[in-house]
Amino acid sequence: MGLFILRRLGVMILTALCLTFVVFFLTNLYPNLEKLAKTQGNMRMTDEQVESWLSNRGYLQPVPVKYGEWLGVLPSKQIENSEGDLVGRCIDPGVDPADAPRFCGILQGDWGYSTVFKDDVASIVATRLALTGKLMFWVMVLMVPSALILGVLAGMREGSRTDRTLSTVAITTTATPEYVSGVILIAVFASSAVGLKWFKGTATSAMDNANFENFFLPVLTISLFGMGYIARMTRASMAEVMTAQYIRTARLKGVSFRNIVTKHALRNALIAPFTVIMLQFPWLLNGVVIVETLFNYKGFGWVLVQAAGNNDIELLLGVSVVSVFVVLITQLVSDIGYVYLNPRISVS
Amino acid sequence: MEPLTWAGSLSFLNIPFIWCAIALIAVFILSFATSAFASGDGSMQMNADGTSSAAGAGIADLVNKVLVGLLLLLVVIVLLYLVLGAVMSTGAGIIGGISRQLLPVWIALIALMGTSFYHKRKLGLYGKLFDSTIGMIGFALVMFWVFVGVFGAMDLIITHDPLDQVSGMKNKIPGTPLRGAEDGEYLWYLLGGDNLARDIFSRVVAGSWIVVQIAPLATLFAFMVGITLGLPAGYFGGKLDTFLSFLANLILAFPVILLFYLLVTPEIVATGIPTYMAVVLFIFPIIFMGVLLNSRFYTQPHIRTPLLIVVLGIMLWLYLSLVSEQGGAVPILPWFLDLFDIPGGILVVFVSVVFVNSPTVFRIVRGLTLDIKTRDYVAAAQTRGEGTWYIMLWEILPNARGPLIVDFCLRIGYTTILLGTLGFFGLGLPPESPDWGSTINEGRKLLSIYLHPALPPALSLLSLVLGLNLLADGLREESLRD
Numbered sequence: 001m002g003l004f005i006l007r008r009l010g011v012m013i014l015t016a017l018c019l020t021f022v023v024f025f026l027t028n029l030y031p032n033l034e035k036l037a038k039t040q041g042n043m044r045m046t047d048e049q050v051e052s053w054l055s056n057r058g059y060l061q062p063v064p065v066k067y068g069e070w071l072g073v074l075p076s077k078q079i080e081n082s083e084g085d086l087v088g089r090c091i092d093p094g095v096d097p098a099d100a101p102r103f104c105g106i107l108q109g110d111w112g113y114s115t116v117f118k119d120d121v122a123s124i125v126a127t128r129l130a131l132t133g134k135l136m137f138w139v140m141v142l143m144v145p146s147a148l149i150l151g152v153l154a155g156m157r158e159g160s161r162t163d164r165t166l167s168t169v170a171i172t173t174t175a176t177p178e179y180v181s182g183v184i185l186i187a188v189f190a191s192s193a194v195g196l197k198w199f200k201g202t203a204t205s206a207m208d209n210a211n212f213e214n215f216f217l218p219v220l221t222i223s224l225f226g227m228g229y230i231a232r233m234t235r236a237s238m239a240e241v242m243t244a245q246y247i248r249t250a251r252l253k254g255v256s257f258r259n260i261v262t263k264h265a266l267r268n269a270l271i272a273p274f275t276v277i278m279l280q281f282p283w284l285l286n287g288v289v290i291v292e293t294l295f296n297y298k299g300f301g302w303v304l305v306q307a308a309g310n311n312d313i314e315l316l317l318g319v320s321v322v323s324v325f326v327v328l329i330t331q332l333v334s335d336i337g338y339v340y341l342n343p344r345i346s347v348s
Numbered sequence: 349m350e351p352l353t354w355a356g357s358l359s360f361l362n363i364p365f366i367w368c369a370i371a372l373i374a375v376f377i378l379s380f381a382t383s384a385f386a387s388g389d390g391s392m393q394m395n396a397d398g399t400s401s402a403a404g405a406g407i408a409d410l411v412n413k414v415l416v417g418l419l420l421l422l423v424v425i426v427l428l429y430l431v432l433g434a435v436m437s438t439g440a441g442i443i444g445g446i447s448r449q450l451l452p453v454w455i456a457l458i459a460l461m462g463t464s465f466y467h468k469r470k471l472g473l474y475g476k477l478f479d480s481t482i483g484m485i486g487f488a489l490v491m492f493w494v495f496v497g498v499f500g501a502m503d504l505i506i507t508h509d510p511l512d513q514v515s516g517m518k519n520k521i522p523g524t525p526l527r528g529a530e531d532g533e534y535l536w537y538l539l540g541g542d543n544l545a546r547d548i549f550s551r552v553v554a555g556s557w558i559v560v561q562i563a564p565l566a567t568l569f570a571f572m573v574g575i576t577l578g579l580p581a582g583y584f585g586g587k588l589d590t591f592l593s594f595l596a597n598l599i600l601a602f603p604v605i606l607l608f609y610l611l612v613t614p615e616i617v618a619t620g621i622p623t624y625m626a627v628v629l630f631i632f633p634i635i636f637m638g639v640l641l642n643s644r645f646y647t648q649p650h651i652r653t654p655l656l657i658v659v660l661g662i663m664l665w666l667y668l669s670l671v672s673e674q675g676g677a678v679p680i681l682p683w684f685l686d687l688f689d690i691p692g693g694i695l696v697v698f699v700s701v702v703f704v705n706s707p708t709v710f711r712i713v714r715g716l717t718l719d720i721k722t723r724d725y726v727a728a729a730q731t732r733g734e735g736t737w738y739i740m741l742w743e744i745l746p747n748a749r750g751p752l753i754v755d756f757c758l759r760i761g762y763t764t765i766l767l768g769t770l771g772f773f774g775l776g777l778p779p780e781s782p783d784w785g786s787t788i789n790e791g792r793k794l795l796s797i798y799l800h801p802a803l804p805p806a807l808s809l810l811s812l813v814l815g816l817n818l819l820a821d822g823l824r825e826e827s828l829r830d
Binding site: 011015023029030282286323331 | 379482597600601602604606609611613618619761765768769773789791792795796797798802803806809810813816818821
């Protein structure tokens with residue numbers, strides 16, 4: 001088991017390195033750098049001005065060198081710009097270049113500086129991640145129990161009308177992407193023109209002070225899309241368990257249906273959905289980006305959109321490191337959890 | 349001109365319709381509450397001969413009958429709206445107008461469903477689809493949008509140019525008459541005008557054509573890539589499998605939206621990266637077809653050689669004219685051989701959707717291959733001395749078709765969602781493009797005041813993806829029954 005986890009961790013780190021390098025490569029393509037120079041400097045810069053702006057800030061070094069600097073395995077080069085000052089990744093404004101550390105990459109804990117928000121990437125990611133964490137927590141609270149209930153109710157009598165109805169509901173929610181369900185929910189519950197006006201159509205105020213009125217719609221929108229899938233998996237697993245021999249034995253013994261479901265079937269039926277729930281996290285990340293844009297909730301997904309839209313290289317890298325690790329860690333946890341929950345599988 | 353109401357002179361149907369719907373929902377909730385939480389399986393009655401039968405008409409049975417009756421009544425009313433609407437046109441309000449515009453779609457749909465249903469016993473798996481209600485509903489929904497897309501592109505449905513802005517129609521509600529309409533122009537904006545005074549109905553119809561064109565084709569390409577790589581990965585295993593699986597997991601670990609934001613930008617198009625990706629990804633169908641035919645006719649060179657020359661020649665030509673672009677990144681073909689150019693925006697959308705989808709297909713195919721390669725018929729083929737590619741493509745692949753067809757349907761739906769996501773974030777397609785995602789994105793900004801610009805494309809996308817999901821479900825059920 002220990003070796004298994006170690007190997008998985010090794011693959012994880014390799015994957016993260018590859019992915020961050022891809023992001024680094026794509027964001028450092030010359031047209032992207034040119035866009036960065038023009039948005040940060042002046043829209044009407046000539047080509048020579050763009051070039052000097054970029055080389056003054058060390059953007060024109062070879063990509064592997066820059067990647068090494070960002071990672072913290074190569075010493076940061078100090079470049080003399082056209083005004084004769086020394087600049088470099090490690091030299092913060094107002095610090096004497098002689099005092100600056102030589103290495104300042106991710107490994108040293110320096111995530112860089114966001115050109116859009118004019119702030120440290122680490123602090124931006126931390127605050128935004130906390131906001132998204134709040135959103136995700138409530139999504140989980142709403143989504144997991146309702147999906148499991150839906151799935152168990154549908155799966156305990158396969159083929160009955162309850163099953164068919166609930167399955168159709170589950171299919172419908174999986175067929176509704178967040179930008180569709182969000183629009184429909186806003187139209188029904190939040191529109192000031194017709195609609196019921198029960199909830200608010202934006203969640204901006206929920207960042208400081210979340211309450212049912214301003215936070216329920218975004219949470220519901222994300223939950224709906226993920227819920228259908230988990231419910232269908234639970235249903236399949238439940239239906240399979242209900243045909244097992246020991247359930248038949250219990251029925252023949254005369255155990256009541258309620259007891260069979262709650263005492264005999266339920267625990268065995270919940271092994272498979274556990275994996276599915278863990279693997280839902282990466283998908284939820286997509287939903288978070290859409291919903292945060294739709295409801296104007298300035299969390300992690302919103303930062304991703306801002307960073308990508310403005311080619312804010314270091315912020316985008318920070319965002320991708322975090323999201324890639326979320327994906328990989330959930331995969332790892334789901335594998336380990338599956339092994340622990342299911343006695344029939346062993347990893348050796 | 350009077351503005352149109354929703355049902356026009358059919359408004360007398362509205363009240364029964366609403367009551368019917370309310371009653372249906374109420375009875376449904378009631379029956380659900382009684383049946384879902386009741387223990388036991390209904391009362392049984394033992395007969396003298398030892399068999400058992402359900403005991404009489406209980407409450408549940410009665411509720412069931414009421415439910416079915418109400419549902420039928422509701423369907424009849426909806427059909428009345430549509431049929432009478434198609435006859436009376438705008439005399440029956442907005443619904444009538446839309447129903448009349450969609451007349452070619454109705455005819456094609458009825459013809460297709462009717463003939464398929466009549467000949468369903470002769471049509472294999474496709475015919476079996478008509479045994480399952482769910483599958484039939486799904487198929488009808490999908491074909492509805494396919495016909496809307498095709499006939500819309502043939503200019504049989506659209507009432508106005510989807511890009512035309514008409515003064516005075518900004519954000520107007522559905523059914524608003526056109527001010528100062530000229531002869532031959534359609535007199536109303538059936539579903540209202542959007543923020544830039546364009547006709548929403550026509551935009552939705554035009555948007556369906558974009559989806560109907562791109563989604564199935566992109567999914568097909570993703571399947572070609574996934575199959576061509578997944579079969580050897582599963583069959584040979586070893587280093588090849590480790591490497592390809594690592595690559596697939598690498599792409600899957602990327603959050604899709606981040607990937608789109610990195611790939612689908614004008615700056616990336618300017619570097620030519622999408623074209624290089626297209627060069628790599630679009631070669632897979634050629635490899636697939638080449639290997640497929642070669643392994644089958646290897647022992648009959650007089651068929652194989654001409655067949656391969658013709659098929660691969662045509663595909664290679666299409667491939668080269670797709671990839672090469674004058675003044676683009678890969679100008680291989682001279683201009684007189686270049687059949688068509690794909691605009692950079694569309695190409696990058698297409699390539700990235702294929703790119704995102706193919707790792708999942710790869711994993712499915714790999715898993716199926718791992719399972720099937722242990723079967724006896726594969727061992728028999730190996731003993732016969734068949735080539736490895738023959739075994740993969742003509743023994744394993746046909747036996748994996750069931751799950752693959754089901755996944756193909758689901759994946760078209762997923763691709764539709766991805767295309768909508770791209771439009772929603774304003775990536776790739778031009779901003780005035782009538783695709784559903786872009787239209788939803790424009791409409792959502794004024795959502796709290798005007799509902800009508802955002803809702804029709806949202807509901808269209810929902811119904812198409814739902815149709816594909818139901819179709820996949822029906823196919824799965826029917827193929828399991830074999």
